[in-house]
Amino acid sequence: MKFERISVIVLDSVGIGALPDAHEFGDEGSHTLGHIGEHVPGMKLPNLAALGLGNIAPLSTIPAAESPLACYGKMAEVSVGKDTMTGHWELMGLKVEVPFQVYPDGFPAELIEKFEQLTGRKVIGNKPASGTEILDEYGEEQLRTGAWIVYTSADSVMQIAAHEDVIPLEELYRACEIAREITLNDPYVVGRIIARPYIGEPGAYARTPNRHDYALEPIGETVLDHIKDKGYDVISVGKINDIFTGQGIKESHPTKSNLDGIKTTIELLKRPFNGMLFTNLVDFDSLYGHRRDPEGYASCLEEFDQYLPELMQLTGDKDLLIITADHGNDPTWPGTDHTREYVPILIYNPLLANSSSSIGIRETFADLAATIAHNFEVAAPNIGKSFLELLNVKG
Ligand SMILES: O=P(O)(O)O[C@H]1O[C@H](CO)[C@@H](O)[C@H]1O
Ligand SMILES: [Mn+2]
Ligand SMILES: [Mn+2]
Numbered sequence: 048m049k050f051e052r053i054s055v056i057v058l059d060s061v062g063i064g065a066l067p068d069a070h071e072f073g074d075e076g077s078h079t080l081g082h083i084g085e086h087v088p089g090m091k092l093p094n095l096a097a098l099g100l101g102n103i104a105p106l107s108t109i110p111a112a113e114s115p116l117a118c119y120g121k122m123a124e125v126s127v128g129k130d131t132m133t134g135h136w137e138l139m140g141l142k143v144e145v146p147f148q149v150y151p152d153g154f155p156a157e158l159i160e161k162f163e164q165l166t167g168r169k170v171i172g173n174k175p176a177s178g179t180e181i182l183d184e185y186g187e188e189q190l191r192t193g194a195w196i197v198y199t200s201a202d203s204v205m206q207i208a209a210h211e212d213v214i215p216l217e218e219l220y221r222a223c224e225i226a227r228e229i230t231l232n233d234p235y236v237v238g239r240i241i242a243r244p245y246i247g248e249p250g251a252y253a254r255t256p257n258r259h260d261y262a263l264e265p266i267g268e269t270v271l272d273h274i275k276d277k278g279y280d281v282i283s284v285g286k287i288n289d290i291f292t293g294q295g296i297k298e299s300h301p302t303k304s305n306l307d308g309i310k311t312t313i314e315l316l317k318r319p320f321n322g323m324l325f326t327n328l329v330d331f332d333s334l335y336g337h338r339r340d341p342e343g344y345a346s347c348l349e350e351f352d353q354y355l356p357e358l359m360q361l362t363g364d365k366d367l368l369i370i371t372a373d374h375g376n377d378p379t380w381p382g383t384d385h386t387r388e389y390v391p392i393l394i395y396n397p398l399l400a401n402s403s404s405s406i407g408i409r410e411t412f413a414d415l416a417a418t419i420a421h422n423f424e425v426a427a428p429n430i431g432k433s434f435l436e437l438l439n440v441k442g
Contacts, residue, residue, distance in 0.1 A: 062375020
């Protein structure tokens with residue numbers, strides 16, 4: 048074992064430029080980080096820049112460092128999707144070859160009727176929509192009738208919105224479990240059911256942090272399973288546990304926001320462990336990417352950047368701090384969906400002799416899984432090449 052603790056922080060949706068196959072997803076020319084920088088020229092990310100973020104791709108607001116403190120590169124996605132589950136699963140060594148079923152015309156009547164019957168409430172909405180706009184459209188009707196607001200997106204998701212004062216949270220969660228149960232198998236497989244509770248008055252609705260995701264189980268074993276089975280720690284922060292349905296995870300810390308996730312990660316790094324710490328910071332995606340809000344996205348990046356020195360300081364001589372992402376979500380792009388992009392990767396250790404060197408353009412996100420497997424000497428994933436040998440520690 049070369050490193051004792053590997054911390055991976057996924058900045059959800061922080062892509063770094065369109066993938067060569069982006070045209071197949073309608074995303075040719077998308078660039079989450081690049082376009083945010085063009086829209087918000089005042090954005091300051093000094094610590095990410097010092098690690099080498101601006102060395103990965105030319106970014107107008109993030110200068111390339113002369114000698115970056117981290118090894119840096121970007122990774123391509125080979126799975127057929129640009130959603131969170133597909134991205135994270137590939138990061139941990141799985142290639143999704145059969146795309147999840149999507150519902151551009153809403154869910155089939157038969158499925159909706161079954162859901163209505165089992166939950167005892169009617170369904171309204173049932174179409175692809177932005178999660179905040181759908182509340183403005185149907186919130187009042189929900190208040191009057193007590194019906195579920197059901198909507199989807201370009202992802203394989205069934206989202207169920209319920210005002211916390213109209214339908215109790217517990218009932219919403221129960222309904223999501225029912226929805227999960229009836230969409231596990233053919234013909235209606237849904238990647239994720241998402242509980243979307245909200246509060247507030249018409250015209251001023253606000254979603255609450257009581258969101259909960261009910262994913263499908265990973266389509267195979269991941270490197271998380273392999274290192275956990277070998278007795279290593281696998282500690283998750285944020286929605287990682289949901290994304291892997293707890294598979295391969297030893298300890299889980301759900302969070303309410305990016306700041307909560309960053310602070311939880313910091314606290315966990317202060318205590319000894321041996322294995323992997325895996326954090327997802329979702330606000331970039333859910334609060335700013337999908338809302339097409341480049342200013343908000345830029346401030347959210349700045350917030351993360353401010354905590355980076357503390358995260359680096361807690362990364363010891365035998366640790367790695369890895370910062371990456373799971374897909375893009377260019378807030379200047381048409382629509383409200385994810386974008387098919389490369390993800391950046393920064394690998395930091397205070398003694399890296401060859402920091403300031405590039406690990407190049409990696410062919411798959413799974414190179415991360417291969418590297419983790421290599422480090423902890425467990426079975427390598429079916430795809431991915433380890434870059435562990437490129438990371439040499441001084442002394
Ligand atoms: O518009 P909202 O409700 O935020 O939905 C977004 O959140 C879902 C899950 O990440 C995505 O599929 C996207 O549709
Ligand atoms: Mn995501
Ligand atoms: Mn998303």
